[in-house]
Amino acid sequence: MRALFLALPLASLALPAVAEDIALSSRVSAVILYPQGATVTREVAFSAPAGQHDLILADLPQGTPLASVRVVVEGVRMGGVTTRNDYVPPRDVPESAALIDARATLTQIEDALRLARNDIADIELEAEAARARIAFLAQIGQGDGAATLTPDQLRALSAVIGSETLEARQAETAATRRADTAKRALKDQIKARDAARQALEALVPEDEARAMLAVGITADAETQGTLTVTYTIPDAGWQPLYDLHLARDSGAVRIERGAFVQQSTGENWQDIALTLSTLRPSEQTEPGQIWPWIARIEDPQAIQPMARGKAETVLMAAPMAEAAASDMAVASFDGLSVTYSYPAPVSVTTGADNVRLMLTPLETKAEVVAQAVPMLDQTAYLMARLTNDTGEMLLPTSEARFYLDGRYVGQRWLNLIADGDKADMSFGPIEGLRLTRLVRDRNEGDRGILTKSNEQTETVEITVENLTGEAWPLRLIDRVPVSEQEDLEITWTAEPMPAERDIDGERGILAWTFDLPAKKTQAITVKTRLTWPEGKVLH
Structure with a gap:
């Protein structure tokens, strides 16, 4: 590095080189933004006379992870690259x-x-x-x-x-x-x-302190070229947001999408080309590794019981306003991730509030049903049961807002819904569908619950009352006990019998489907019987 201790003129590319150092002023030109982190690209044109020179950038944010910096130079031969966080020459930045x-x-x-x-x-x-x-x-x-x-x-x-x-x-x-x-x-x-x-x-929120990058070049003759610098930073990210609109009469679902963009890099991004990516480089990027399982036998007294509260640790990957169409980002899917390239230049101030950008909306169809879980709830909830056939995935976010026939019903977490996945989305309670679940005659020994030393029986009565003025397609969910021991025998009956068993692979979870007319009541009775050998205790 030559003459780096000299004050470098950085205000204009037209300034002549000083002591074979060519001082350049750069700006962020493009950003690929991930849910956490970003890949930043800076491009700057330069002119260089014949000979060996150093291209000097002294305007990188001081927090730039210099080890991740990658440099490409066009128009000349590139030599070594030197980076520095401290003792950076001063820079003269004109005020806007x-x-x-x-x-x-x-x-x-x-x-x-x-x-x-x-x-x-x-x-x-x-x-x-x-x-x-x-x-x-x-x-x-x-x-x-x-x-x-x-x-x-x-x-x-x-x-x-x-x-x-x-x-x-x-x-x-x-x-x-x-x-x-x-x-x-x-x-x-x-x-x-x-x-x-x-x-x-x-x-004026930008940090004054900066990092420096020096790139050695060799030019055979006076030439013009382009210096491109890319690096990955952690202090930026984007979060999806969804407004999900359900039309109850037709089952049409319109998903208006956007993105909250933020960055705290210490410099402002002005008129950048922004791409949003669903890749998560800050999280697990390789599959887990299984180690050999070496079984051992010990004398009974040598085996120490596991302390209460301790368990085997398993590492798992973390789960994943209206605008004109020309102002919305369009998705591109490459089989691994989805990217959204925003069509217009974007400006994001460092450390400021989130910038909201709009993405193209999605549309699909759903089956509208009233879902009742009387074991936990007193009312049924309106559900849209759909298959994601939009060709895109819906990303997990806490910024999902739900609207029924234009009326806002609430905000809650939305899980990842991949293309082709099925999902049940709730659009609020139906106050006129009342649920009751009780064990009949619980306090009588000869009816309801009868407990012997090796037997237990139970009769549960469930009722759904439709107080509304219209009929509702209903899906009612309840459960019966299941056994994983041969000695514990469980039998059950229901009147009427459920339409679905072991929902989503969950044993003992049952579902009844039926239409409930206005001002009518549907009753369901479930009887269970558990038996086990004498001398054992049921837990």
Whole structure:
């Protein structure tokens, strides 16, 4: 590295090289944003005379992970690359017109505010002087000299005191009113000052400290080229958001999609080409490894019981406003991930609030049913049972909002729904579908629950009452016990029998499907019997 201790002129590409070092000013041109992290690309054109030179970038954010920096140079032969976080030469960054205007506006408002406060202080001094005159006039008539005055002199003195007191009180009142008016106007000026200060801060959040990159090049002749620098950072990311609209009469589901984008890199991204990716390089990127299982036998007394609360640890991968169509990102799927290339340049301020971008909406169809779980709930819920046939995956997010016939019903977590996956989405409770689940005659020994030393029987009655004025397709879910021991025998019957058993591979989970007319009630009875050998205890 040659002459890196010299102050480098960075304001313009047209500046000549200093001591064979060519100082360049760069900016972020493109970003691939992941749910956590980003790949940043900086491009800058340069001109170089024949010979060996160093291209100097001294405007990378200081937190740039320099080990991840990759450099490509076009137009010349590239040599070594040197990076540095400390002892970086100073840089001269011209201020934008917006920043200059914002600072001037704030200064003007602060000057006006200072003058207004001085005016209020002067007015309050006038009021204080008037009160002092009133106090002085009140003391004149109380002196010993008043007793020696003639009646005519007393009348004249009283007239003077009255006139002067009236004038002083009028002056005090006028000054007090002017001060109150000025104070009310001061509140608006303070609000304007705060707004101007906030606007200025939004324009200058970048960190001043920077990192430096030096790239050695060799040019056979005077030439022009392009320097491209890419690196991966952790301090950025995006989160999907979904507005899911269900039309109950047709079962049509419209999924309006967007993305919250944020970054805290220490520099602003201005008019970048932004691509959103579903890849997660910050998480597990290779399959787990299984180690040999070596079985051993020990004497019984040598085997120590596992302490309560301890268990084998298994490492698992983590689970994965209306706008014009031209302003929405369109998805591209390569078999491994989905990317969304935003069609317009995007600006994202470092450390600021999330920037919301719109993605193209998706549409599908769903089967609308009322789902009842009387063991846990007192009402049924409206469910949209659908298959994701949109050709795209829905990513997991906490920013999923649900709307039924245009009415907002709530926000909750949405799990990953891959292309082709089936999903049940709830669009809120149906208050008119009341659920009851009870064990009949629980307190009688000869009915309901009968417990012997090796037998237990139970009868459960479930009712669904439709208090609405329309019929509902209903799916009711309940359960019966299951056994994993040969000695524990379980039998059960139901009236009517369920339409589905072992739902989603979960043993003992049952489902009944039926249409429930308006103002009608459906009853379901489930009987279970458990038997086990004498001397054993049921848990």
